[in-house]
Amino acid sequence: MKEEGKIDSKKRQLLKAAAVGIGAGMVSFIAIERNKLMEVLRPVSLSEIIGFVEAEEGLNKYEKRAREREAEIKKMCRAEADKICLDKGEDSAECSEARNRCEKIVVKATPPKPGTRFVMALDINKCIGCRRCAYACVMENNTDRDIGIEWIHVLEVHRDDLELLNTNIDYGEEAPKKDYVYIPMACMHCDEPSCVYVCPVVATWKEDDGIVVVDYDRCIGCRYCITACPYGARRFNWKKPRVPVLELNPNMHILGNVLRYPHVVEKCIYCIQRTRDGGIPACVEVCPVGARSFGDINDPEGPIRRILEKYGAFVLRPETGNKPMFFYYFGPARTPPRSKEEG
Amino acid sequence: MKLSVYLVAYILAVLSLFVISSKASEETGIYPCQQCHAVLNVTGLVREETVHDKNLTIGAHRGLYCANCHKAPTVWIMEGLNDTLVEIGIKDIHSREKLDEMNLVCAKCHYDIYEDYTRLAHGNSTFVCEEGRIINVAGYKGVIYSFHECKEYSKFTPVPARACVECHNPHNPTMEPLSILPKQNYVAPTPKQDNVVYGTLAVTITAMSLIVLAIIRGERR
Numbered sequence A: 001m002k003e004e005g006k007i008d009s010k011k012r013q014l015l016k017a018a019a020v021g022i023g024a025g026m027v028s029f030i031a032i033e034r035n036k037l038m039e040v041l042r043p044v045s046l047s048e049i050i051g052f053v054e055a056e057e058g059l060n061k062y063e064k065r066a067r068e069r070e071a072e073i074k075k076m077c078r079a080e081a082d083k084i085c086l087d088k089g090e091d092s093a094e095c096s097e098a099r100n101r102c103e104k105i106v107v108k109a110t111p112p113k114p115g116t117r118f119v120m121a122l123d124i125n126k127c128i129g130c131r132r133c134a135y136a137c138v139m140e141n142n143t144d145r146d147i148g149i150e151w152i153h154v155l156e157v158h159r160d161d162l163e164l165l166n167t168n169i170d171y172g173e174e175a176p177k178k179d180y181v182y183i184p185m186a187c188m189h190c191d192e193p194s195c196v197y198v199c200p201v202v203a204t205w206k207e208d209d210g211i212v213v214v215d216y217d218r219c220i221g222c223r224y225c226i227t228a229c230p231y232g233a234r235r236f237n238w239k240k241p242r243v244p245v246l247e248l249n250p251n252m253h254i255l256g257n258v259l260r261y262p263h264v265v266e267k268c269i270y271c272i273q274r275t276r277d278g279g280i281p282a283c284v285e286v287c288p289v290g291a292r293s294f295g296d297i298n299d300p301e302g303p304i305r306r307i308l309e310k311y312g313a314f315v316l317r318p319e320t321g322n323k324p325m326f327f328y329y330f331g332p333a334r335t336p337p338r339s340k341e342e343g
Numbered sequence B: 001m002k003l004s005v006y007l008v009a010y011i012l013a014v015l016s017l018f019v020i021s022s023k024a025s026e027e028t029g030i031y032p033c034q035q036c037h038a039v040l041n042v043t044g045l046v047r048e049e050t051v052h053d054k055n056l057t058i059g060a061h062r063g064l065y066c067a068n069c070h071k072a073p074t075v076w077i078m079e080g081l082n083d084t085l086v087e088i089g090i091k092d093i094h095s096r097e098k099l100d101e102m103n104l105v106c107a108k109c110h111y112d113i114y115e116d117y118t119r120l121a122h123g124n125s126t127f128v129c130e131e132g133r134i135i136n137v138a139g140y141k142g143v144i145y146s147f148h149e150c151k152e153y154s155k156f157t158p159v160p161a162r163a164c165v166e167c168h169n170p171h172n173p174t175m176e177p178l179s180i181l182p183k184q185n186y187v188a189p190t191p192k193q194d195n196v197v198y199g200t201l202a203v204t205i206t207a208m209s210l211i212v213l214a215i216i217r218g219e220r221r
Helices: A003-042 A044-056 A062-088 A093-103 A132-140 A196-199 A224-228 A284-285 A303-310 B002-024 B033-040 B096-107 B113-120 B193-221
Strands: A106-108 A118-123 A151-159 A180-185 A205-206 A212-214 A251-253 A292-296 A326-329 B078-080 B084-089 B126-129 B133-138 B144-149 B156-159
Touching: A003 A224, A003 A292, A044 B156, A118 A303, A132 B144, A196 A205, A196 A224, A205 B002, A212 A251, A212 B113, A284 A292, A292 A303, A303 A326, A303 B113, B033 B078, B033 B084, B126 B144
Parallel strands: A106 A251, A118 A326
Antiparallel strands: A118 A292, A151 A180, A205 A212, B078 B084, B126 B156, B133 B144
8 A cells, every 4th residue: 555655646746747847848938939929919900801801802812912022022132232232332333233123123913814825835846955945944033043943954855755754854065966856844834734633732723824823822842743743843942042132033923933932832834924914934035046935825826826737736745634735846947966977 | 704714813823923933032031031131241150159158059949040039130139928029238227127028038938937937936036115124144054144124014015036137147047056055953952961860860869868867767766
């Protein structure tokens, strides 16, 4: 009995100690997090709630978020610009350029235009594999410069093969070679996008104008979509993206090239910040051989219809059933190979 | 009656033959040689000469005559699409209208590509914005990126592709490939494995020592 009593007292002591410990922990935790919690739990005014509801009910619910993000990015940019000005001096060209760039930042939320459906076509006969599209895309879309995210991958493959498994990305700088073709590959903006179907939080979807977008505020970084994409078109931000202020593109879209958070997925968005306002994507603009064409497939006079009617087209990996909306075709004339002996 | 009709028809036919043959002796209807040769002194060897940058007696141009492209009275008038006459070789800066007109000369033979071009499927297009300008900067991995600086980034006006001769040499239109930019990153570099290993090791050692301490303490009691 005595022994049992001993054990009981021991147990009681242990329980007491544990309870005291947990209590102390809770108190310290609350004390530390109190300020943070108070920020979260601050009372909301009625006007704010009404404003939020109106924004949600309005035509473009992203407008409000775009304004908020614009203010955030401008603040970040100004802080960076101040650093540059400290380093180089207030009178330097870099300083004025950085400040000018920060003031020009616009985060848009342009909605899709009814009746449009953006499609891209690429002439494999013309492409020389120069990779200008891939790098211009990085510049245009404010992609991180440290971990080397590039949305477009240019792949070399034998002309008779055209199998994605046998492609080579490290083909050096001796291109174009005889009997080889170059396939730049990015998001195909599929009609049946498997990446959209697997997203557990509906952070990615297909817009009415055919662009598959990612909502960076909603993405939880689970990377299911990366696994589901048969084209390997999606990239993951492993860290907070770093974009030099002097290379920042101030023309941003909330669902496009707005500065990303760490641990979100990103991909080609057909330069939504340009195309929805009447422009053309950066890759199409920069291509030195004019291999890319971009347009509205519903426009009977547009380039896409012309290509599809005249030359026909094929898609990559049709067996996946994703119905890609990025067409490849063999145009009328081939850019000659680099080496005359080979050609 | 019938005989007289046949007779008249026969006489008329013979007369008309005489008229045609007398005209043909002066110049052929198809090639009005005198019109050009009076001013040009064309020897007939121009098709091989350097003025065209190309030997026009071989290849796809083999079957062409001068008059297929050039129209009298001078070589500086060429025939374009739908029999339009286009003046070439003008010395001053070419206006946009003039360039569009000159495209028709190329279009006469390369009609498919011309139609691709007019529908923006051939050639590069761009866009401009109100009170904006384009700054070319050498950016990421050496790409020349066209930076569009605009007052407002909301309304862009597309600019169609440039005229044929702005990109292609009219006498040697095949374009050589440009330089190839440096290699691409295939995958993002993984985090440093050393940090992960050392972290795991530290945690394991701490945990083991704690367990040992707890055992010793329990034995003493």
